[in-house]
Amino acid sequence: MRSDRGQRAPLGLKIAAACGLLFLHLPILLIFVYAFTTEEKSFVWPPPGLTTQWFAVTWNRPDVWDALSLSVRVAAISTAIALVLGTLCAAAVSQTRFFGREAISLLVILPIALPGIITGIALRSAFALADIPFSFWTIVLGHATFCVVVVYNNAVARFRRTSGSMIEASMDLGADGFQTFRHVVLPNIATALLAGGMLAFALSFDEVIVTTFTAGQQQTVPIWMLEELIRPRQRPVTNVVAMVVVLVTLLPILFAYYLTRDGDQIAGSGK
Amino acid sequence: MTIDAAIPRAPAPAILPGSGGMRGALSDLFWRRPKFLLALMLLPPVLWLGIVYIGSLFALLAQSFFSIDEFSGLINREFTLKTYGDLFQAANLDIILRTVTMAALVTLASAIIAFPIAYYAARYARGRWKALFYLGVMLPLWSSYLVKIYAWKLILAKEGILTWLLANLNLLWLLDGWLSLPIVGGNSLSVSFTGTFIVFVYVWLPFMILPVQAALERVPGNLVEASSDLGASPGQTFRNVLFPLALPGIVAGSIFTFSLTLGDYIIPQIIGTSRLFIGQAVYSQQGTAGNIPLAAAFTVVPIVIMGFYLWGAKRMGAFDAL
Numbered sequence: 001m002r003s004d005r006g007q008r009a010p011l012g013l014k015i016a017a018a019c020g021l022l023f024l025h026l027p028i029l030l031i032f033v034y035a036f037t038t039e040e041k042s043f044v045w046p047p048p049g050l051t052t053q054w055f056a057v058t059w060n061r062p063d064v065w066d067a068l069s070l071s072v073r074v075a076a077i078s079t080a081i082a083l084v085l086g087t088l089c090a091a092a093v094s095q096t097r098f099f100g101r102e103a104i105s106l107l108v109i110l111p112i113a114l115p116g117i118i119t120g121i122a123l124r125s126a127f128a129l130a131d132i133p134f135s136f137w138t139i140v141l142g143h144a145t146f147c148v149v150v151v152y153n154n155a156v157a158r159f160r161r162t163s164g165s166m167i168e169a170s171m172d173l174g175a176d177g178f179q180t181f182r183h184v185v186l187p188n189i190a191t192a193l194l195a196g197g198m199l200a201f202a203l204s205f206d207e208v209i210v211t212t213f214t215a216g217q218q219q220t221v222p223i224w225m226l227e228e229l230i231r232p233r234q235r236p237v238t239n240v241v242a243m244v245v246v247l248v249t250l251l252p253i254l255f256a257y258y259l260t261r262d263g264d265q266i267a268g269s270g271k
Numbered sequence: 272m273t274i275d276a277a278i279p280r281a282p283a284p285a286i287l288p289g290s291g292g293m294r295g296a297l298s299d300l301f302w303r304r305p306k307f308l309l310a311l312m313l314l315p316p317v318l319w320l321g322i323v324y325i326g327s328l329f330a331l332l333a334q335s336f337f338s339i340d341e342f343s344g345l346i347n348r349e350f351t352l353k354t355y356g357d358l359f360q361a362a363n364l365d366i367i368l369r370t371v372t373m374a375a376l377v378t379l380a381s382a383i384i385a386f387p388i389a390y391y392a393a394r395y396a397r398g399r400w401k402a403l404f405y406l407g408v409m410l411p412l413w414s415s416y417l418v419k420i421y422a423w424k425l426i427l428a429k430e431g432i433l434t435w436l437l438a439n440l441n442l443l444w445l446l447d448g449w450l451s452l453p454i455v456g457g458n459s460l461s462v463s464f465t466g467t468f469i470v471f472v473y474v475w476l477p478f479m480i481l482p483v484q485a486a487l488e489r490v491p492g493n494l495v496e497a498s499s500d501l502g503a504s505p506g507q508t509f510r511n512v513l514f515p516l517a518l519p520g521i522v523a524g525s526i527f528t529f530s531l532t533l534g535d536y537i538i539p540q541i542i543g544t545s546r547l548f549i550g551q552a553v554y555s556q557q558g559t560a561g562n563i564p565l566a567a568a569f570t571v572v573p574i575v576i577m578g579f580y581l582w583g584a585k586r587m588g589a590f591d592a593l
Contacts, residue, residue: 016387027422045432115534126327176298
């Protein structure tokens with residue numbers, strides 16, 4: 001019998017762990033309070049009063065809507081590309097052993113292991129050398145590249161738990177390759193792909209470092225926020241947008257966790 | 272009853288007919304030649320990452336061997352090591368040294384704060400609490416990077432929440448004393464190295480907690496008990512049993528905290544002084560200065576540092592803890 005169950009943690013450890021978690025969460029909660037403040041010019045605390053008028057002001061701002069629409073479109077297309085590339089790569093790496101397998105996993109992980117600024121400036125200098133003008137697709141090109149790893153991590157974890165004999169059984173029962181994929185492989189990996197896709201979407205939606213190098217004059221939501229942070233024009237609107245961004249990224253993460261909670265526990269560990 | 276009736280006239284074939292057509296042919300081909308299927312599956316991702324990513328990296332690396340004409344500001348596309356020579360000017364060495372020092376301090380602080388959280392989650396948290404701890408680390412990790420920085424701007428600003436808190440506790444003298452110190456101080460916390468340091472630690476902390484927790488999960492609880500049964504004090508147990516076993520996890524986490532701090536240019540730009548970090552130097556060299564060769568040479572610095580770091584980490588077995 002293991003003796004390490006039901007023990008009480010030392011008080012000091014409890015306090016240190018609790019303080020650490022509070023340190024991680026309080027700043028984010030603060031964003032929710034500031035979204036309602038009546039103060040316009042400074043970050044004064046406590047807020048002199050509470051109001052909801054800034055939600056209406058933000059709602060009527062075309063620049064916020066434009067940025068939001070661009071971000072959502074970029075994230076959707078990048079996620080779609082990452083889903084295809086990541087799944088293919090994961091299937092190849094986990095189902096077979098071949099020469100250069102390690103190199104392939106390194107290649108997938110590299111865009112997220114090296115600092116984002118390197119990816120960003122590398123892409124920009126490549127665009128400059130090849131005379132490619134900045135467009136919607138240059139942003140997508142960068143985002144899809146680092147989103148592949150998230151899908152890949154989730155798919156590889158699921159493939160590892162899926163037994164290869166199921167595929168053989170399906171073939172023995174007379175299904176061809178496409179039927180096996182459609183009726184056996186896909187249902188097995190569907191939730192892992194959905195989780196990976198959610199995380200890829202959240203990652204792309206939030207990305208700023210690579211985007212500053214590949215966007216040119218276009219504004220995604222993070223770029224809009226960065227502009228506001230460097231040259232504040234209307235702080236209350238920034239507060240509201242910050243709160244919306246927290247909510248928009250929070251939901252996919254919780255949903256992805258819910259989808260992969262039993263077993264893989266891998267959902268976010270690839271970021 | 273005859274035998275004839277028991278046997279169906281047209282027995283179903285043991286092997287189903289192929290599905291026929293293009294689809295059947297392809298399906299058969301995949302089955303007979305798994306290598307072909309493998310190559311077909313690998314081709315799109317390898318092409319994408321190889322061309323878009325590795326191609327761009329090489330384009331960048333190649334440019335670091337070009338130089339800029341100081342009079343015309345045009346890029347001279349001839350092989351030279353002059354740009355790397357510029358890297359060793361006093362001002363640029365200063366930037367590199369400052370960034371590496373900051374990365375080391377941030378890594379150290381994250382390890383100290385991460386350890387209790389990881390240890391509690393790995394050894395004491397069970398069931399619902401375990402899930403809560405997991406989400407408690409995951410949510411800040413995945414929350415928007417810019418919003419996190421923005422939140423700290425709100426906290427550290429001169430009229431912000433920290434000043435208010437310290438004023439109410441009658442501790443304002445402490446803050447003023449700290450801000451009047453030469454290097455770490457400044458006009459307010461949001462324009463000082465202290466502020467930059469706090470935000471770096473905050474933003475990268477989850478990257479340290481996860482691998483440390485993974486390493487500690489593998490330490491059997493009875494090892495700790497055995498140590499105390501043999502008469503070790505909690506401090507001795509920590510030094511001689513827990514810490515050595517957690518070290519690969521800490522090194523794995525430090526890869527992230529170190530690498531991310533080396534490359535970041537947004538945090539020191541928003542919360543910090545006017546003295547540059549590597550990331551900012553890269554950004555301003557390629558942007559306003561238009562000196563892409565020097566910017567490219569600057570990015571080689573974190574790549575080389577991380578190369579050595581990864582090599583050392585691999586020797587310490589850090590990759591098994593990832």
